[in-house]
Amino acid sequence: MAHLYKILAIDDEKFNLTLLEACLKDQNYFIRGFTEPLSAVGELKKNNFDVILLDVMLGPVNGFDIRKIIREINPKIPIIFLTSLVDDINSSLLTKISDDQYSYYMNKAFDHNELIRRIEQVGSSYRKLIEADDFYRQIENDLNLAGEVQSIMLPRWCFQDSSLIGSFLYIPKFRVSGDVFEYFRLTDDKFFVLLGDISGHGVQAALCMSAIKSFMKMLISESTIDELAPHTVLNRMNRFFIDELAGEHYMTVLIGIFDTQNNKFTFQSAGHPMFLCYSPAAKEIKDINPWKKGGMPVGWRFNFEYVKDDNVEYAFNDDDIFMGYTDGLLELCKNNDDAVDNELFARLFSEIALEDSFFSLPYKLMNFLSQIGYERANDDTTLAVFRKNKIADTVAIEIISLDMEQISKSIVSLYDFALEHTGNEALSTKIELLLSEFLNNIVFHGYKNRKNTHAVAAVQLEVINNLIKLTVFDRGQPYKISEYATLEDCNEQLTANGRGLAIIQSIAETIQRKHYSGLNETVFYVK
């Protein structure tokens, strides 16, 4: 049975409405006629229609004025202007009608069949349009949910494990991403690190990414460390891609075992951009794979064999910083299509790594790239930094889940650290108070309106003689303060976000708050 078309007819002459009702007296049509245009508008607000039949001359108002009101309610419903007006030589009437994409003309002396044909034509197009809109809205909702679910599956943006610390920045090109970054603790001093990039982007790549993560979790849980040699894992991954993912996707990936007991990173790259290693002591980036060893991307060839000889064993220093990235970074473009090149990226990294804010490195890098014009992403982008969790005796780091209980625990621990290293109870109490106000009020409220199951902040406390430098890294609501903002500006911004400012201000000698691509870095000096 054909669909029932619901028609709203507006004509100030009752006879014309009676005639339309008689013409469309058919089971496929439901028609509501109004001589009062504003009553018709009221009806349109209450009920759905497929087509509007509208007269042009409606007494005190004209059909075009009514169209304006209708468009505020429904921008796409088709309007057929039924008129006996004769157009002028410049076709002004037709031009006015066609000013609106979904308006059509029909002479009042219509033919029954022609009227029905026109109603069904525009009505069915409208229904398809609505269906498409609903479909896209549904996809949009699904994608948003998929993005949320995927972000839950990722490690927290900053992490500190027994002997590994790191942070990463993850930017999907289209809600969900085919990039995968993960670390698995094998023992207290051995970690399996993985950074991969599934071909393509969007939902398909994201689903592959989820499959790979599940596969890796299973593989690691059922394997001994010896069975996790990079080439062995790559061979297992390759088979998984070919057998389970129907050979339709491939992945560039760099995997390795980060051994903090022997300071050895044993890895192999399967077509993935090489990690950079910055040595703060030498103030330079070291080439960790000078022999250019490595295999082809996983999933390219079913019979490809990854071999032990292509594994690289790199000896690192305690404070060396590793940075991995997916090639989305190298596809970041300026408006003139200039892309980021390896050299520029390495130079920026070495300049930024000189500063002592390890956790913000990926965010600073992305921020600087965007400041010099590289903003147009063509692919998913992931940037990750990690290093051995061996920090100076005068430095304490806490990764804090932003719930009241965790905040309290971490603050007590930082208070103890400050007291132990300064012997100054008053100073330690100041730290406790400041952090309590800042984390509970500012960071907590900053996260409140953001859907983020990874609400976590990193706090770095550094004892410098009789001074304490506190750096808080959070991903709460960004309130932008330019690098050159005055202290007053910073304070003003902070005031707006929490009632604890008076306490914070009275405690801290200086406050600096900066924002880098989704990360807030706040530095306090306390005496």
Add this chain to the structure above:
Amino acid sequence: MLNKIKQYMAANLGISDDETVKMLIDSFNESCDRHLESLQRAIRSSDWNSVRVDAHTIKGCAANIGADEIFAASRALENAVKEQNTQTCPALLEQLTALCRNLK
């Protein structure tokens, strides 16, 4: 004229049952009576804009049901106002009234 209208309705509007045809003719007549009265008042008070609007409305209704003579007479009245030949309006209205009466 009535037969012509009935033929038009059947051929162009898909309406041929006597009941609906009668209902439509009655409705058309009611509409014409209303607008003819309004036209008389408007011409008497030289409210030419109202003359044009009422004539246009009758023209539209007539076009809808294929009442060609009434369509032509109301169009002539509408054009007379547009072309500022308002002195011809009383005669044109008389002609239009006669045609409408004919249909009853």
